[in-house]
Amino acid sequence: MSGDTPSHTLARIAREMFGDETLPDEIAIRAWRLDRIRALMDKADVAGLLLLDPVNIRYATGSRNMQVWTMHNPCRYAFVAANGPLIMFDLGSSSHLASGLETIDEIRPASAWDYMMVGPRNGEMADKWAAEITDLVTQYGGGNRRLAMDRADWLPVQAMMSRGVAIEDGKAITERARQIKSADEIRAMRLSFRTCEESIAVLKQRIEPGMRESEALGILLQAAIERGAEYPETRLMTSGPRTNPWFQETSDRVMQAGDLLSFDTDLIGPYGVYTDISRSWVVGGGLPTDEQRRLYELSARQLDHNIQLLRPGMGFVEYGEKSFQLPDTYLANRYADVAHGCGMGVEYPLILYPEDEEHGLYDGVFEAGMVVCVESYIGAQNGYEGVKLEQPVLITGTGPELFITDCPLEDDYF
Numbered sequence: 001m002s003g004d005t006p007s008h009t010l011a012r013i014a015r016e017m018f019g020d021e022t023l024p025d026e027i028a029i030r031a032w033r034l035d036r037i038r039a040l041m042d043k044a045d046v047a048g049l050l051l052l053d054p055v056n057i058r059y060a061t062g063s064r065n066m067q068v069w070t071m072h073n074p075c076r077y078a079f080v081a082a083n084g085p086l087i088m089f090d091l092g093s094s095s096h097l098a099s100g101l102e103t104i105d106e107i108r109p110a111s112a113w114d115y116m117m118v119g120p121r122n123g124e125m126a127d128k129w130a131a132e133i134t135d136l137v138t139q140y141g142g143g144n145r146r147l148a149m150d151r152a153d154w155l156p157v158q159a160m161m162s163r164g165v166a167i168e169d170g171k172a173i174t175e176r177a178r179q180i181k182s183a184d185e186i187r188a189m190r191l192s193f194r195t196c197e198e199s200i201a202v203l204k205q206r207i208e209p210g211m212r213e214s215e216a217l218g219i220l221l222q223a224a225i226e227r228g229a230e231y232p233e234t235r236l237m238t239s240g241p242r243t244n245p246w247f248q249e250t251s252d253r254v255m256q257a258g259d260l261l262s263f264d265t266d267l268i269g270p271y272g273v274y275t276d277i278s279r280s281w282v283v284g285g286g287l288p289t290d291e292q293r294r295l296y297e298l299s300a301r302q303l304d305h306n307i308q309l310l311r312p313g314m315g316f317v318e319y320g321e322k323s324f325q326l327p328d329t330y331l332a333n334r335y336a337d338v339a340h341g342c343g344m345g346v347e348y349p350l351i352l353y354p355e356d357e358e359h360g361l362y363d364g365v366f367e368a369g370m371v372v373c374v375e376s377y378i379g380a381q382n383g384y385e386g387v388k389l390e391q392p393v394l395i396t397g398t399g400p401e402l403f404i405t406d407c408p409l410e411d412d413y414f
Contacts, residue, residue: 006228010270013194024188024271030062030103032185034086036177041082044148047141049080049170050133052151055344056174058272061088063098067268068231074153075117076110079133084140113156122155130159137165150174175348179341180369186394189343189371190403192228192273193392196265197407199223200279209257209284213239213250216261228270233345236388237263239283244379244386245333257284260292262388274345276373277407278390288414295387296414299378302326303389303409306338306374310366310393310400317363320354326378331355333386335377342373342392368397 004012011021037060041049051057054070057078070076076094079087085105088098092109099107112118113126133156137147147160148170157167181189202223207216217237221229235250240259242248255261262280269275280296282288288296302324309322323338334353341347352361366372372393379386392403 006226006270009195009227010191013191013198017190017194018187024184024191026062026184026188026271027102029182029184029188030101032182033059033177034061034080034103036180037080037173038082040173040177041080041148044146044168044173045144046146046148046168046173047082047137047144048084049082049148049173050150051078051080051170051174052149053174055272056150056170057088059174059178059344061086061098061103062101063088063090063104064272065090065094065097073116074114074151075112078104079136081136081140082144083142087136113153126153126155127159129156130163130165134160134163134165148173178343178347179349180367181343181371182369185343186369186371188271189273192269192271193275193277193404194406195227195229195269196224196267196275196277197404198227199229199267200265200277200407204281207255207261207281207283209255209259211255212252213237213242213255214252216255217250217263220263220265221267224265224267224269224275229275230268230270230272232265232267233274234264234266236266237261241384243280243388244383245381246335246377246379246386246388255283258286258289259283260288260295260385260387262386264388264390268344272344274342274347276342276346276390276392277404278375278388279407279409280387280389281410292385292387293414295378295385296389296410298327298330299376299387299389300409300411300414302376302378303374303391306376307391307393307400307402310339310372310374310395312366312368312395312397314366315363316349316351316365317354317361319366320351320361323351323353329380330378332381333377333379333383335375335388337375339372339374342371346373366395368395370395371403 087106088104089110111129118125146166148168150170203220237250239255243262264278267275305324338351340350376389394401
């Protein structure tokens with residue numbers, strides 16, 4: 001890079017993509033998101049929504065604080081009243097991080113109940129925590145004692161229920177809220193995905209035989225962070241025989257000329273957007289073998305077929321049934337899903353293969369304004385290598401629109 005800051009990079013990308021340097025209206029994004037949350041709370045007839053997942057907190061409030069750390073250390077949370085304020089509970093030393101956000105009416109110090117933080121006093125502290133949240137339900141619920149929670153530990157839930165508060169599933173609210181994107185959200189996602197595309201281009205330019213998988217991953221992450229990305233959610237960059245089966249994590253294997261490199265970015269980029277792109281290349285730039293070409297061609301066919309199916313009004317089950325039929329050779333090693341929603345992470349819906357009905361296949365309807373990542377993994381059971389491809393797609397009123405433009409598949413090469 002030329003020394004640009006991430007904000008300069010986003011302005012440059014906006015100019016290149018849209019013809020001006022106008023960045024997304026983040027205040028409008030936050031208002032849209034909170035309105036969607038409250039509309040679904042009203043339908044669910046809950047007095048409040050308690051958010052503990054840091055991604056959902058960020059969605060509803062726009063605030064963030066040590067996102068990865070707080071995923072496994074429940075130390076900050078937000079209470080959204082259906083008819084009342086949004087109260088942010090944060091670490092006492094971190095209240096300044098959320099100050100000034102128009103979504104938040106009040107900031108209070110969080111109470112901890114996790115054993116790591118309070119040890120054998122966890123029951124006592126969970127009871128104290130529940131007393132404060134129950135007071136909010138009583139104050140703003142108008143007699144409604146139903147509280148939705150997006151994540152729950154047993155001790156605080158038990159303490160809430162002992163006070164006569166009915167606990168409901170808050171994930172149904174947050175996932176459905178995050179499903180549809182506003183125009184400003186889509187603009188932010190386009191900018192964020194472009195930073196990921198540029199990072200992939202840097203990786204492609206610098207990767208070479210003799211490099212370790214972990215070095216290649218480091219190149220991608222450095223390029224992404226320089227462009228405003230925040231953190232990776234996975235370590236899925238593998239080479240040669242480690243590309244089959246999929247979901248082997250990045251290692252120190254030395255890549256050889258002619259190896260397939262397959263990867264899934266799974267990066268949280270600027271604006272907290274989950275930039276999710278998968279590609280496969282031949283290390284060293286040589287021509288692919290006949291087998292590598294067969295794998296790639298089949299994966300590209302699967303992607304194209306499944307992308308072209310996407311339409312508003314199509315049911316999830318119907319989509320799975322009409323999706324590309326994998327040859328038996330590759331069916332056992334199929335990817336975990338046919339497609340999934342994308343926004344601030346892997347989101348609703350998750351479309352399973354028809355063969356996976358027993359694992360939770362469910363129905364629903366695609367709608368305009370959804371961003372969906374269409375997945376493909378092609379690798380024979382006990383085969384030597386595998387190809388991983390993935391395309392993010394915007395569903396418009398008339399059909400699918402590829403969400404990225406500067407990271408094409410390598411159809412000509414393969």
